[in-house]
Structure formats: C-alpha cells, structure tokens
Amino acid sequence: MSGPDRIVVGYTANESGADALALGARLAAATEALLEVVMVLPIEVRGGVIPPDTGYERYVKERSRTWLAEASATLDDDIAQQLHIRYAESFAEGLIEAAHEFAASFIVVGAARGGLLGRMRIGSVASALLHSSDVPVALAPAGAREVAPAQGVTRITAAIGTRAGSSAVLEASVRFARSAHAPLRLLSLVPIDLPSGMDEGLADLASSAHADEVLAEAQRSLPAGVDATVVTATGATIEESVRDLEWHAGEVVLVGSSRLATPHHLFLGSTAAKMLRELPVPVIVVPRTTTP
Known part of the structure; x- marks a missing residue:
C-alpha cells in the first residue's frame, strides 16, 4: 500500500481504549503516520450461524460509530485519521486483519483494566496478539x-541481548528512531541472562564483560550516521533492573517477541512478562521476522 505509514489502534470505549488511542496519536505525530482507529465487534452481532437481528445489528453499529466519533474528537486536528468498524471472531483477530489490510507498521492496544498507573497489565487481547x-x-x-500527543517520542530504547531475535530488535529500533527523529539508546540485560549458581563475584565480572561486548557489537552493527547511547541494566532481578533505570516521559521501548523466539531467547515467557509489568513507558514488541 502506497502513501504514509499506517498505525492501527484497537479502540474500546473505556480507559484502556483511550490509552491506546493516545499512544497511537503520539506515534502518528512523531512519524507522520495515518491513524487507523478500529473497533472490532463480535461476529455474532451479524447473526453468526442464525438469522441476524437487523435491528440489534443496526443499534450496535450506530453506538459503535458514536463511540468512534467521540474518540476522534479528542485527537488534535493535525492527526490524520480514519475510523473503522470490523467484525471478527476475536478482537485480536480483527486487529490483525485490519493491520494486514492497511499494511500497518504497528497495532496499538491498551493495558488491561485494573493495572497500576503508568504500568503494563497484559490482558487477554494483548496476550492473544503477542502470540499470533x-x-x-x-x-x-x-x-x-x-x-499529550505533542510529547511525541523523545527517546527509543532497544533491549538488546545475544540470543536469537536481537538483530531484528536493533533493526526495528533504528528504523523507528529515524522515522520518529528520536535518539536511540541500547539497553543490555545480559547480567540477568547468566546461569544460576555462579559465584557472585565471578558473575559480576563475567556479566560486566559480556554486557560491554554485547553493546559494542550492537554499536558496530549500526548503519552509518546512526548514533546511540548505551546502558547496562544492573540488579538481581528483572524488576529491580528495570526500576533502577532512568526513563523519559516520552520514551518507547522495543523488545523481541516471545512468539517467534527460539527456546533460548532472552525475552521469553516469564522474563518478558516481568519486564513489561515494571516498565513505566510504552513497549513495542517486535516479531523476530518483522520490523516496523
């Protein structure tokens, strides 16, 4: 699809949907992308395997259009946008189909309700997306x-490891940093990836050397003209390491996707979940074979 980049926002008429829309607007403002705001309705609304109730379908669709219009009115006039209603078996399925239709760079969703302010709580929709x-x-x-959308993206942090998928995260981060005109920071979580049972002193020495090697290799692989600062996360746990780092209000973090990672990938399973729960800024999860 030609034209500007596109960002799909999975909108729901609640606080989670408002958070997703706000982040989508920030990303769109930073990258001059077109915002595709999508509400996904259950396919049962159309009647499923039984004859449809046209009156009910019309009511739900009109109500959804009202919610979309109200959401659209909250966006700045300079945010290019289009509003859509889609039907699908699941919310995640509908968003993926929309992303394919629009050749979107990102799908944006909000945290599950009940999460702490500024923190991530992965709900069923986000979980389904991360696995499909x-x-x-x-x-x-x-x-x-x-x-505010005007905040844009003030810095992009790429979580870099030595396992499969790190190159995709780095490539995606460089591309995103260029499109958002934002500085790039490379973050190493290598100390947390050491075997258990190591002597604490030896582990500290090994982890420090390993982290330096990882970051130096990442810097060497950056395209010409792209500079990046580097930082190594320190701490006994993922949670402690993430909490001790400095984060900008307008920062965005890119991590590798657990869905396509090998069994030894750094950001797998519980490790990724712990990191996501502690991060106070938006996170973009990049499939290993796909870059934004």
Whole structure:
C-alpha cells in the first residue's frame, strides 16, 4: 500500500481504549503516520450461524460509530485519521486483519483494566496478539492518555541481548528512531541472562564483560550516521533492573517477541512478562521476522 505509514489502534470505549488511542496519536505525530482507529465487534452481532437481528445489528453499529466519533474528537486536528468498524471472531483477530489490510507498521492496544498507573497489565487481547500477530504490537500503559500527543517520542530504547531475535530488535529500533527523529539508546540485560549458581563475584565480572561486548557489537552493527547511547541494566532481578533505570516521559521501548523466539531467547515467557509489568513507558514488541 502506497502513501504514509499506517498505525492501527484497537479502540474500546473505556480507559484502556483511550490509552491506546493516545499512544497511537503520539506515534502518528512523531512519524507522520495515518491513524487507523478500529473497533472490532463480535461476529455474532451479524447473526453468526442464525438469522441476524437487523435491528440489534443496526443499534450496535450506530453506538459503535458514536463511540468512534467521540474518540476522534479528542485527537488534535493535525492527526490524520480514519475510523473503522470490523467484525471478527476475536478482537485480536480483527486487529490483525485490519493491520494486514492497511499494511500497518504497528497495532496499538491498551493495558488491561485494573493495572497500576503508568504500568503494563497484559490482558487477554494483548496476550492473544503477542502470540499470533506478525505485526509489531505497541502496548500502552495505564494512564498513557495523560501524555499529550505533542510529547511525541523523545527517546527509543532497544533491549538488546545475544540470543536469537536481537538483530531484528536493533533493526526495528533504528528504523523507528529515524522515522520518529528520536535518539536511540541500547539497553543490555545480559547480567540477568547468566546461569544460576555462579559465584557472585565471578558473575559480576563475567556479566560486566559480556554486557560491554554485547553493546559494542550492537554499536558496530549500526548503519552509518546512526548514533546511540548505551546502558547496562544492573540488579538481581528483572524488576529491580528495570526500576533502577532512568526513563523519559516520552520514551518507547522495543523488545523481541516471545512468539517467534527460539527456546533460548532472552525475552521469553516469564522474563518478558516481568519486564513489561515494571516498565513505566510504552513497549513495542517486535516479531523476530518483522520490523516496523
């Protein structure tokens, strides 16, 4: 599809939907992308395997259009946008289909309700996307709607490891940094990836050397003209390491996708979940074979 980049926002008429819309607007403002705001309705609304109730279908569709219009009215006039209603077996399926239709760079969804302000709580929709999407998924933390779209993207942090998938994260981060005109930071979580049972002193020495090697290799692989700062996360746990780092209000973090990673990938399973729960900024999860 020619024309500007596109960002699909999975909208729901609640705080989570407002957070997703706000993050989508920020990403669109930073990259001059077109915002495709999508509400996904259950396919049962159309009657499923039984004859449809046309009156009920019309009511639901009109109500959804009203919610979309109200959401659209909250966006700045300079945010190019289109509103859509889609039917699908699941919310995640409908968003993936829309992302394919629009050749979107990202799918944006909000945190599950009940999460702490500024933190990520992965709900059923985000979980389904992270296990089935071949399009990068951006996760908006609770309260993302409080950050003005004009804030844009002030820095992009790429979580870099040595396992499979790291090159895709780096490539995606470079591309995103260029399109958003934002500085790039390379983050190493190598100390947490050491075997258990190592002597603490030896582990510290090994992890420090390993982290330096990882970051140096990542810097060497950057395209000409792309500079990046580097930082190594330190701490006994993922949670501690993430909490101790400095984060900008307008920052976005890119991590590798657990869905396409090998069994030894750094950001797998519980490790990824712990990191996502502690991050106070939006996260974009990049499939290993797909870059934004």
